[in-house]
Amino acid sequence: MKKALLLTAALIPMLAVAQSKKFTITGKIGSLNAPARVYFDWTDFQNAGGGKEDSADVVNGTFKFTGEMSGVATCRMALAHHGDGKMKAVYTGDVIYFNFGKENITITSKDSLSNAVFKGSKIHAEEDAYNKEIGGTVMAITKQANVDFSAGTAEQRADTNFIKTIDQRFRKRMHDRTAAQLKYAKEHPNSIFGLIALSEAINASRDMDQIIAAYEGLNPQFRNSKKGQELDKRIKSVKLTTPGAEAPDFTMNDVNGKPVSLKDLRGKLVLLEFWASWCGPCRAENPNLREQYKMYKDKGFEILGVSLDSDKGKWVDAIAKDGIPWIHVSDLKGWSNEAGILYGVSGVPAGFLIGPDGKVVGNNLRGESLNKKLAELLNQ
Structure with a gap:
């Protein structure tokens, strides 16, 4: 009897960990100090929805965020190196976007968030694999287009044909990315990134037969999540707004x-x-x-x-x-x-x-x- 009680007692901390809704993100970016500040906006998109925001001073390169969530969250993290405000950091500064779960995550870099290495996040590791499989993030593809443009001579950059070539290359990469997302969702029904892939692909693809088939094949856990239900509504909305349909009045x-x-x-x-x-x-x-x-x-x-x-x-x-x-x-x-x-x-x-x-x-x-x-x- 005593042995059974001991076993039960030993299981209690394990159960508490398994049911924990907490996450911690700890950063170490060089040796920055105030007025450097990190801005953190995140949404538990899988289950809860509703955006939350936080910020923290950087002390000897370190900062920390904690919170509670029930599913998987997406976030934007921006670092104002010189303390010049959130808007400048977000739109012209050092900013990254990533997904995370109920994990203890560390982010480390010698100089910036954009060069940071993640540890302790299975969600982020899965996200990296997902992005490689679909051809990169939208930001990465856009950055490559800007690099291609900057690599041209002054004469080329003033040439509409040169610009058109870069634009066509960018659009093809985006088109291929959408096709890869549909394929990923079909082949990874038990991945949260299958749901993410469909939620993005529906913006660019009107092949509703593929989208619906992939959606119906997703793990019910994801279909029944907040984001899954939102995707279901969007699928219905797309049907209402396909060419030939009467535009919904408002x-x-x-x-x-x-x-x-x-x-x-x-x-x-x-x-x-x-x-x-x-x-x-x-x-x-x-x-x-x-x-x-x-x-x-x-x-x-x-x-x-x-x-x-x-x-x-x-x-x-x-x-x-x-x-x-x-x-x-x-x-x-x-x-x-x-x-x-x-x-x-x-x-x-x-x-x-x-x-x-x-x-x-x-x-x-x-x-x-x-x-x-x-x-x-x-x-x-």
Whole structure:
């Protein structure tokens, strides 16, 4: 009896460890000291959702974050080496993105987060293997495109054909990455990265038969998770917004608080453009949209911009600075924008071209692909 009690007592600490929801991330980056500061934004995307943020001073190169979670989290970690604030660190500084679990993780480097080595994280090791199999992260592919551009001579960098070649190479790598993600999800149904792969691939691929088959083959644990349920909703949303489907109607207030409905624009060719003031690629596309609007607005073309901003001041300021004169609406709920949820938007920019009859005629169009489609439909 005593032996049985001892065995039970010995199992208690093991059970506590197994059920622990805590994680610890300890960093050691050279010998940095204050005012250096690390900013940590993370979301337990598998089960809990909802973003959390934290920050810590760097003391003799070290910093530490702890927290509780129930599944797997994704995060952004940015290091302001000179204490010059979060925004500068995130957008122009030393920043990394990674996934992690209920683990004790160490991050070490002589000089920066971007060169850090991870230890103690099975999730991160699995993520590394996943990224190698699919051809790299979006950031890595984008960085390579920038390297390719910088490697050109001054004359080449001014040559539109040179730029076009780099762009085509970038798009092919992204296309191949999407195909590899679908393959990964199909072949790794018991990996959280199978779910992640599908959640990303659905943004670029409209091969719903493949996506649905891979989704249905996922471990029920992942399908029933918060992220799995969100993916299921997005699959249904994509079905609603495929070419030929009637575009889901919604009503939202413009910058003056006046309600605008998508149905109000029946009879026109409408680009439903999801964007945000903080989205660099969205703002970079605005000059092209301005030109297309000027060219076709008298031929029945309209743009309905739906902002995923939560700050009205920044939204209105971006409209003014970019000189974009079309219709703008927002409920100022950020990523919880009701029209964005309705259309399954998980990244911006995201555009849907809707015909005069209210049916979707194209999606995921921008740049030259959008221009070509507009010319095809309006130059008749």
